[in-house]
């Protein structure tokens with residue numbers, strides 16, 4: 377894991393080294409802190425000689441003033457450096473979080489739909505928003521208290537050794553005990569932290585599912601059941617967090633006891649040394665002050681150790697996603713600036729979402745450039761799946777798909793997807809303005825072009841009636857637009873994209889017959905000279921197609937023109953009589 381975190385720290389190596397230098401300065405101030413008091417006790421109140429023979433230069437009163445002034449200066453300098461250090465470390469930490477989020481989010485956007493259909497949205501959201509903070513805790517809460525403790529340890533060791541080596545050994549013998557207790561308990565805390573994070577992200581998932589299905593929940597009056605599910609997840613998260621906090625508290629309790637024992641021993645032995653005359657009262661003050669300031673960073677390490685373990689888990693959860701290999705390997709080819717011709721082949725294509733449940737079975741289909749193809753068949757036979765292989769939402773298990781004679785896997789994904797405009801189900805509209813929604817695939821489009829596309833999709837009049845026209849903000853999930861209006865916005869979006877290949881997934885299912893006829897008229901102009909695939913349930917769509925494909929159980933069972941198929945006795949004729957004739 378260290379190898380993975382270091383690249384995130386590397387860009388900030390100079391501020392990081394600066395912060396480390398501050399730690400050494402701070403430790404120096406910590407070392408100086410008890411000295412003025414020692415001078416006051418030993419040389420002002422008592423008659424022992426003061427360090428650097430200051431007592432020979434100053435009177436007792438002057439020495440007292442100098443000691444007090446020194447105390448103020450030391451505290452001021454220490455406060456200033458601490459402030460600077462906090463600012464520097466927080467800045468580094470927050471920048472690292474930002475960088476990690478950037479990488480995680482862009483990685484998530486590049487992972488295939490196969491990955492996303494396996495994962496829970498709430499869990500991924502938690503990883504992007506909450507788990508990424510862990511890199512800050514891990515580096516800052518981990519590295520700096522340890523560096524402080526080490527710097528203090530070395531400095532104190534040098535100073536204390538000069539004063540009383542026995543007492544020094546005794547004082548420092550607490551350190552191994554402390555670190556041993558830390559390492560013994562850390563595994564359990566780490567485990568508890570993993571569970572707590574999982575439960576917390578489960579709460580996110582439940583909320584996300586509930587929020588995105590609010591309409592259904594209310595329609596089926598499932599509020600109580602959803603509430604129960606939420607409370608169950610929330611209670612489990614509460615239990616896990618409480619367990620973690622209990623462990624952390626128990627842990628810092630143990631550390632405190634060890635520290636108290638250490639201090640008591642030092643005071644006990646120190647007092648004996650003072651009584652025997654080998655140590656001054658001021659020196660014992662230095663010892664206990666040093667111990668207190670040495671235990672402080674060790675205490676921070678121990679208290680934040682649980683936090684560090686939790687942070688480790690968080691960082692692991694982030695890298696777990698970053699380590700997922702992109703399952704859609706890209707090629708290098710790009711389409712010419714004029715775009716693809718639009719000649720599409722599915723060659724012996726098989727596909728399955730779940731092992732041993734084939735959705736497409738050895739499908740072969742050639743669609744010459746510029747043709748309009750209607751794909752029909754009962755629900756769930758694989759119509760959408762067949763078309764989703766073309767923009768590479770998924771890759772076939774066997775066989776290949778080619779565009780203009782080249783395997784689509786040889787192209788750069790961006791170049792491939794730019795060749796394809798799609799109207800998908802359900803019609804997805806973003807909470808941005810109507811204009812931005814239509815221009816989503818071509819943000820540089822002028823207002824005139826947006827209006828032209830909207831007119832073709834028969835949505836212009838409805839938009840003109842909105843309070844701010846094209847600048848009206850669409851509510852979350854298009855709440856201020858009807859289903860039919862949303863569908864027409866997505867059609868306008870595809871029209872504006874102006875791509876050589878069009879995929880229309882039942883583009884007019886939510887509009888009335890009259891509007892549909894108008895949209896189809898607009899679409900007919902759009903589809904001229906473009907290879908178009910329409911998943912069609914309506915007769916008018918099917919009639920206008922150059923080629924009709926009938927899918928059943930993942931296989932093409934029939935194909936031909938409307939006239940060829942309708943008069944036979946094949947599956948299309950049957951479908952026509954049972955389904956389409958009703959519309960006539």
Ligand SMILES: Nc1ncnc2c1ncn2[C@@H]1O[C@H](COP(=O)(O)OP(=O)(O)OP(=O)(O)O)[C@@H](O)[C@H]1O
Pocket residue numbers: 493729730735754755756757758759760761762
């Ligand atoms: N992401 C997925 N994960 C697992 N199974 C899926 C996934 N998407 C679709 N399926 C399954 O694959 C089969 C084909 O689905 P597909 O959406 O291609 O059918 P369709 O013919 O377009 O249906 P419809 O006309 O109802 O839209 C269905 O059984 C469906 O349950």
